[in-house]
Amino acid sequence: MRLPYSEKVLDHFKNPRNVGELEDPDGKAVEGSPACGDMVQLTINVDEKTKKITDIKFKSYGCASNIATGSIITEIAKGRTIDEAKKISWKTASEELGGLPAVKAHCSVLAVSSLREAIRNYEEKHGIVKDPEPTSEKVVKRRLSHVMNPLTGLDVIRTNLITDIKITNGEKKTIEISVDLTEDHQFANNVKEEIKEKLEYRHDVEKVIVRFKE
């Protein structure tokens, strides 16, 4: 069988580890991408003193990359402190899995963002982080670094696919994102939906406009 996946990806896909959902978890997150439709749900328990992740479970509605990354992330994160776990990147997960197809990066990055969001959820609940920060260019860039450029498998920020970011001031912000793709490009719609999905949920964002080049 010559599938475009490594042995380890297939192993985690066939026998995913730490599947399920913790009861009354300390932190929880669901990250989803409407463009490809995949979702990852993560629940974590954190030791209050050591700040180590004592238990972690995941669920996935997605393709092989999505399931395998969800599975490997739980293995990597378990037993680490939340600060260590926050640093786990898609690259770490991908390397641990023996590589993932570039085009599948956006399905697998969900597990990574889901872990970070679950930790953030824990931190907010336990007063470790203060008021939610206002949406700035820095925040937009951070959020968009979870959107993959399907042409390269790297994120849209690093690959300069985003050419401009405009943010209005005030309580209800409008964000305008310019993308270095024409509207009829085969990936234009996916990228647009993923960008909107990553920003629209924010507390101070009213509208997200995605502009393509002429």
Add this chain to the structure above:
Amino acid sequence: MNKKLIYLDNSASSRLDERVLEAMKPYFFDTYAVATSEFAYTLGILSREGLDEAREKIATKLGGTTEELVFTSGSTESSNLAIKGVVKAKQKEGNHIIVSKIDDFPVLNSARFLEREGLKITYLDVEKDGLIDLEQLKEAINKDTILVSIQHANQEIGTIQDIKAISEISQDKKILFHSDATHSFMRLPINVSKIPIDLVTISAHTIHGPRGIGALYIKKDTPIKKHIDGGFQENNMRAGVENIPGAVGFAKATELVTEEENDYIKNMRDRLIEKILKEVPATDLNGHRSKRTPQNANITFHYVEGESITLHLDMNGIAVSTGSACFSRSLEASHVILGIGGDHEQAHGSVRFTFGRFNDMNEVDSVVNVISDVVKRLREISPLYKKDKEQ
């Protein structure tokens, strides 16, 4: 894992029938001259005869004449020729064509290409079962309309359009009608002498014929411009050295399809649909219940993703395809499932099973057993499935 492969992706392409290969062989090893050499040497005459005979056999199956059939490299080229060729020939008469939203990519992307050059396109919506609304078609026609291109049967959900009604409407309005019959030719009756269609796209490889050969039926006197330039082959409609082994194989493949075979295929398909809908919870049939090609079943397994299903099935020696975005190179969900009003979730968990000559009933039962187990396991890890059960 030495189990025999269960191949249920016959609409993508199908296994060649040995008898087709036998019919083709002489045109590789004995009668290998080009047909245009008929005035130079005897071998050319034999080649020409082989090509003409193949043309006649296929034209007859369609109800047309030999002069009306142009061999191409396949249905993609046929649909390109039909749409671009007619638009070029008739551009002075009008600049509007009509296609259905769920037609296959050769039709849709030819239309989109012309749209960027200024042609006006109407993309007709379809109903939930995949049928176009004939009233909407009539309304879409205006004084600039030159061509209607609506497929005979759909590639993913098998829905059969009412080509008789579409033919009547286009004749009435004096508009040309092209139909992509790639997935219906020989599996369903189609006869241009009974139901007039100006252009029909057909292909060999979905009926156990060779790849790289198809044809476009072009009714006599239809205005159309040549699309591939070069020599004067194919009545000066398609340049390039003729694929005579392919044409002969195509003709043989049409001869091997029988009504009994189509019933046999339909029985397997019906049993698969019945068993899955009964034995696997939260499943839906996509497409029309009865107006569908005999070989096609398309089912959505809710709460799970199609690529995960197909990968698990592959590990069990079963080959199928899915409309999930994850599966496609472009990361686009199936335009057909979205076109019939489905959402991304419906496309995400859709699986297409297409039967052929070399399948049997035992395979149906094995597939149902494996898929119900796979879907159950994937649902156990799906965050959506639990949510739904709680509601």
